[in-house]
Amino acid sequence: MKTFHIVIECVSYQTRLYVFEKVTVSVVSRCSTLAFSAFCFLTSKFSADMVEQLLTLAQDWGVQVTDESFARHLDSNDPLHSFRQRFHVPLVKDIPKSDLGLVNGEEQCVYMAGNSLGLQPKKVKVYLEEELDKWAKLAVHGHFDGARPWVYFDEIISSSMASIVGAKENEVALMNGLTVNLHLLLLAFYKPTAKRNKILLEEKAFPSDYFVIASQIEMHNLDPTSCMLLVTPREGEQTLRREDLLSTIEREGDTIAVILLSGVQYLTGQLFDMASITHAGHNMGCVVGFDLAHAVGNVELSLHEWGVDFACWCSYKYLNSGAGGVAGAFVHEKCMHSVKPVLIGWWGNDRENRFTMENKLKLIPGVRGFRLSNPSIFLSCSLQASLEIFTEASMPALRKKSVQLTAYLELLLQRIINAESKEQLKRLKLKMITPTDPVQRGCQLSLQIPMLSQPVLQELERRGAMCDIREPNILRVAPVPLYNTFGDVHRFVKLLKDSFLAVILKDQNNIP
Amino acid sequence: MKTFHIVIECVSYQTRLYVFEKVTVSVVSRCSTLAFSAFCFLTSKFSADMVEQLLTLAQDWGVQVTDESFARHLDSNDPLHSFRQRFHVPLVKDIPKSDLGLVNGEEQCVYMAGNSLGLQPKKVKVYLEEELDKWAKLAVHGHFDGARPWVYFDEIISSSMASIVGAKENEVALMNGLTVNLHLLLLAFYKPTAKRNKILLEEKAFPSDYFVIASQIEMHNLDPTSCMLLVTPREGEQTLRREDLLSTIEREGDTIAVILLSGVQYLTGQLFDMASITHAGHNMGCVVGFDLAHAVGNVELSLHEWGVDFACWCSYKYLNSGAGGVAGAFVHEKCMHSVKPVLIGWWGNDRENRFTMENKLKLIPGVRGFRLSNPSIFLSCSLQASLECDIREPNILRVAPVPLYNTFGDVHRFVKLLKDSFLAVILKDQNNIP
Numbered sequence: 001m002k003t004f005h006i007v008i009e010c011v012s013y014q015t016r017l018y019v020f021e022k023v024t025v026s027v028v029s030r031c032s033t034l035a036f037s038a039f040c041f042l043t044s045k046f047s048a049d050m051v052e053q054l055l056t057l058a059q060d061w062g063v064q065v066t067d068e069s070f071a072r073h074l075d076s077n078d079p080l081h082s083f084r085q086r087f088h089v090p091l092v093k094d095i096p097k098s099d100l101g102l103v104n105g106e107e108q109c110v111y112m113a114g115n116s117l118g119l120q121p122k123k124v125k126v127y128l129e130e131e132l133d134k135w136a137k138l139a140v141h142g143h144f145d146g147a148r149p150w151v152y153f154d155e156i157i158s159s160s161m162a163s164i165v166g167a168k169e170n171e172v173a174l175m176n177g178l179t180v181n182l183h184l185l186l187l188a189f190y191k192p193t194a195k196r197n198k199i200l201l202e203e204k205a206f207p208s209d210y211f212v213i214a215s216q217i218e219m220h221n222l223d224p225t226s227c228m229l230l231v232t233p234r235e236g237e238q239t240l241r242r243e244d245l246l247s248t249i250e251r252e253g254d255t256i257a258v259i260l261l262s263g264v265q266y267l268t269g270q271l272f273d274m275a276s277i278t279h280a281g282h283n284m285g286c287v288v289g290f291d292l293a294h295a296v297g298n299v300e301l302s303l304h305e306w307g308v309d310f311a312c313w314c315s316y317k318y319l320n321s322g323a324g325g326v327a328g329a330f331v332h333e334k335c336m337h338s339v340k341p342v343l344i345g346w347w348g349n350d351r352e353n354r355f356t357m358e359n360k361l362k363l364i365p366g367v368r369g370f371r372l373s374n375p376s377i378f379l380s381c382s383l384q385a386s387l388e389i390f391t392e393a394s395m396p397a398l399r400k401k402s403v404q405l406t407a408y409l410e411l412l413l414q415r416i417i418n419a420e421s422k423e424q425l426k427r428l429k430l431k432m433i434t435p436t437d438p439v440q441r442g443c444q445l446s447l448q449i450p451m452l453s454q455p456v457l458q459e460l461e462r463r464g465a466m467c468d469i470r471e472p473n474i475l476r477v478a479p480v481p482l483y484n485t486f487g488d489v490h491r492f493v494k495l496l497k498d499s500f501l502a503v504i505l506k507d508q509n510n511i512p
Numbered sequence: 513m514k515t516f517h518i519v520i521e522c523v524s525y526q527t528r529l530y531v532f533e534k535v536t537v538s539v540v541s542r543c544s545t546l547a548f549s550a551f552c553f554l555t556s557k558f559s560a561d562m563v564e565q566l567l568t569l570a571q572d573w574g575v576q577v578t579d580e581s582f583a584r585h586l587d588s589n590d591p592l593h594s595f596r597q598r599f600h601v602p603l604v605k606d607i608p609k610s611d612l613g614l615v616n617g618e619e620q621c622v623y624m625a626g627n628s629l630g631l632q633p634k635k636v637k638v639y640l641e642e643e644l645d646k647w648a649k650l651a652v653h654g655h656f657d658g659a660r661p662w663v664y665f666d667e668i669i670s671s672s673m674a675s676i677v678g679a680k681e682n683e684v685a686l687m688n689g690l691t692v693n694l695h696l697l698l699l700a701f702y703k704p705t706a707k708r709n710k711i712l713l714e715e716k717a718f719p720s721d722y723f724v725i726a727s728q729i730e731m732h733n734l735d736p737t738s739c740m741l742l743v744t745p746r747e748g749e750q751t752l753r754r755e756d757l758l759s760t761i762e763r764e765g766d767t768i769a770v771i772l773l774s775g776v777q778y779l780t781g782q783l784f785d786m787a788s789i790t791h792a793g794h795n796m797g798c799v800v801g802f803d804l805a806h807a808v809g810n811v812e813l814s815l816h817e818w819g820v821d822f823a824c825w826c827s828y829k830y831l832n833s834g835a836g837g838v839a840g841a842f843v844h845e846k847c848m849h850s851v852k853p854v855l856i857g858w859w860g861n862d863r864e865n866r867f868t869m870e871n872k873l874k875l876i877p878g879v880r881g882f883r884l885s886n887p888s889i890f891l892s893c894s895l896q897a898s899l900e901c902d903i904r905e906p907n908i909l910r911v912a913p914v915p916l917y918n919t920f921g922d923v924h925r926f927v928k929l930l931k932d933s934f935l936a937v938i939l940k941d942q943n944n945i946p
Contacts, residue, residue, distance in 0.1 A: 088647070088648035088649075090648070090649055090650060090651050091649070094649035094650060095649075095650065095653060096650070096653055096657050111651060113651065113652040116652050117651060117652040117654070117655070119651055120644065120647045120648050120651075124644065125641070125644050128640055128644070128890075129637070132632065132636065132637050132640070135600070135632045135834060135835070136600030136602070136632050137600075137602055137603070137606040138602060138606060138607065138608070139602050139621075139623060139625065139629060139631055139632075140625045140628050140629040141607060141608055141609075142629070142835065143629070143835065145608055150835040150836070176688060176689070176692060176885065177688070177859075177884060177885020177886060178885055179857035179858065179859065179884040179885045180688060180692060180857070180884045180885050182857075183855045183857070183884065206858075206869075207858055207861075207866075207869060207870065207871050207872075208857045208858030208859075208884075210871045211856045211857055211858060211860075211861070211871070211873055212855070212856065212857055214856070215853075215854065215855055215856040216855075219854050219855075267869070314885075322647060322888070322889065322890060323647070323654065323655065323662040323886070323887075323888065323889045324662070324885075324886050324887045324888030324889055324890075324891070325888065326888075327885065341727075342727065342731055343695045343724070343727055343728075343731075344723045344724065344726070344727040345691035345692070345694075345695070345720045345723055345724055346691065346718075346719055346720035346723060347689075347691065347720075348723075349719075349723070354719075357718075357719060357779070358719065359719050359722045359723070361723055372689060372691040372692045372695065372720075373688065373689020373690055373691045373692050373826075373836075373839065374689065374835070374836050375835075375836045376834070376835065376836030376837065376838075376888070376890075376891060377834065377835045377836055378640075378834060378836075378888075378890045378891065378894065379836070379888060379890065379891070382890065466651070466652060466653075468652075470869055471868075
């Protein structure tokens with residue numbers, strides 16, 4: 001007999017939109033499938049409700065759900081609307097590929113690429129200049145003096161970072177880049193034995209993660225082909241069914257040393273049920289870790305509560321810290337004394353010992369002992385500017401807006417593009433790869449389009465819109481709650497339709 | 513019979529000060545000591561000559577060598593004097609601990625801590641603002657567009673970086689922090705066997721290096737106490753005699769896997785003879801690497817020519833890139849195809865493959881294949897500002913401490929203030945003032 005606890009944390013809204021309560025379903029069952037069916041029923045009910053809510057609102061406001069005025073209504077009711085002002089939004093005229101014959105250069109572009117590189121918080125420049133000024137004035141004294149003592153300012157902002165990932169402060173460190181951190185964590189957590197030596201990952205894991213895992217396995221003189229356990233979607237599907245992930249863990253778990261999945265899948269936009277995966281993994285004696293590159297700042301995380309063993313993330317996507325910003329790492333408190341870093345350097349040494357210049361090592365317990373090199377004050381500043389905004393906006397509020405914003409995007413794609421019935425445009429059928437269930441996705445929607453994505457992106461950019469693509473035929477569209485508006489989404493869908501038409505016309509007329 | 517090549521690169525000056533020529537001494541000898549004695553003779557002759565020159569100059573100028581006016585003469589004859597203007601030199605009034613009763617607040621401080629944190633090149637702010645502007649205007653397009661495409665701008669400035677360490681461009685990568693890089697390099701280069709498993713280091717190695725080496729050894733399930741071979745100075749001495757270093761290598765070399773020394777010792781300031789150490793190490797089948805934290809931007813390096821296997825350095829000391837600036841790593845071209853990184857990530861993947869989002873790995877040969885994560889454009893900018901100040905006539909570098917921005921006047925003032933400080937401390941002691 002297996003006991004399943006399904007905790008469904010539901011979105012609850014202050015407005016008249018809809019109210020769900022926190023639902024805890026305890027299902028005692030011989031068969032896991034029953035529990036998950038219950039879950040699926042509840043989640044699909046949620047997404048249907050989202051659409052229902054939007055339609056009801058439009059009706060209340062006396063507009064069509066596809067009208068621009070509906071977007072304006074939604075924006076004026078958005079409590080987070082003003083956060084956009086805190087960011088630099090590119091103007092159409094400054095984007096290299098804009099065609100000023102098609103779009104007004106003075107307008108802000110429609111930026112849907114925040115999942116690739118977040119926009120710049122205006123405060124980044126202010127804070128950088130403060131530290132440049134301090135460096136100019138104090139030089140070496142800046143290490144310990146001033147508002148941001150360079151030696152430990154990264155630790156000061158770690159507390160905001162910890163909130164965003166649902167961790168305790170001592171479970172989080174800011175350091176290096178994501179891939180470096182992933183290696184450092186796996187060195188400590190991946191300890192293969194003869195029997196238990198596999199690493200489970202998703203088939204379409206971000207290539208860097210694939211290389212990390214393969215090289216970690218090879219480092220132990222094991223064979224990646226046998227030790228990498230890739231979970232693949234079912235035939236004809238693109239996302240991983242939760243029950244398949246969990247049943248794989250149950251079935252293979254005895255031989256799995258580490259489960260390493262993304263939190264949000266970069267390609268499909270699928271949000272994995274990290275709580276259940278962690279639980280299932282631990283049940284089978286596996287270590288469970290997550291690459292949160294696309295999850296952090298996007299969806300709500302409770303790493304500590306879920307019992308996740310380790311995690312890492314970059315900060316230049318939804319955390320808006322700029323290209324190559326400082327990365328993060330998490331090690332659960334419960335591992336604090338049992339799991340030690342393999343590679344050690346002076347920055348993992350307790351600050352009291354660190355500068356005495358003796359070879360006395362008092363390793364800081366937990367993830368901060370994993371730090372090797374001294375941190376960059378510039379990178380701390382740029383992240384600080386963004387974390388402050390997150391603290392003020394709060395992840396629950398951001399997520400609440402995001403769920404609605406992305407549901408709105410999905411609805412418009414269906415109604416403005418897919419519902420198109422005119423003969424020549426019938427081929428404009430977008431297939432959404434990302435789950436429709438808001439609980440199973442973040443802000444990003446991945447769309448499979450019936451033509452090459454590169455030409456479509458070109459047309460979008462000519463019209464002052466930006467998103468990410470994966471060749472040959474996928475668009476990744478990420479309306480980010482911090483700075484995107486419902487107006488952005490409406491405009492984007494319109495421009496996307498125009499772009500499709502442009503590509504079709506060029507095809508027909510053999511224009512390259 | 514051992515052949516020693518001693519290359520002594522001497523300073524050569526345009527001015528009337530003095531002229532040395534490049535002296536190459538080939539000594540064929542059974543005993544290394546002879547060669548090194550020859551070297552020592554030559555070097556001590558050089559330092560004696562330095563003093564002689566200064567004294568002669570002072571005489572020529574009709575001043576005492578301890579006069580402030582002598583410092584002024586030296587500064588006005590310093591071809592590098594104008595470089596100071598490119599840096600922000602702190603004013604006394606802004607330094608937390610200045611006593612404005614003792615010194616004029618509007619003066620620039622006497623900054624002799626460039627070995628700890630270099631001063632800020634004025635261009636850092638300009639370049640950072642350019643990239644902030646680009647990020648604001650182009651957002652994600654900044655990766656490939658603009659004057660500094662974020663995806664590979666670090667590679668563009670790597671060529672200046674390579675010149676400074678005497679390396680070929682493909683032997684140098686900018687990435688991570690020094691300690692991270694040292695670990696990545698040792699993972700690839702430290703491959704202990706039953707017989708050859710020691711790492712040689714100096715006794716007073718920077719503690720981070722000590723921890724790195726100890727943890728690397730432990731990672732191989734070996735015992736640091738037996739596998740760390742520390743070279744100690746002789747009784748009563750603080751620096752390591754070259755002949756002792758070299759004889760240690762000769763004596764113990766069969767069991768040494770890696771020789772890892774600093775280029776310039778952080779505590780004593782001693783500059784090691786990296787060419788000879790590398791040669792001696794290779795003679796004994798050891799891998800030779802250097803931590804150049806205090807050497808890069810300070811002394812002349814010819815890593816490629818010397819045949820050094822690997823090296824790493826930080827950039828916030830003499831390279832003036834700011835606290836936590838991006839670090840560097842070097843892997844000799846000869847290792848390019850034989851030594852592979854152990855830890856791999858997408859940034860070591862050839863740029864053509866890297867963004868196709870397939871699991872196709874075409875590892876870049878050499879040190880650039882060691883890169884794991886995408887670089888920070890801010891850190892590239894701040895380093896760029898400093899690398900541009902690279903002196904094109906490296907044979908003048910030996911003259912002054914932190915020659916980029918310190919002056920002879922600084923040195924004179926410093927020594928005077930040091931004397932005053934000593935007196936102040938002594939007086940406070942005598943009067944029991946804390």
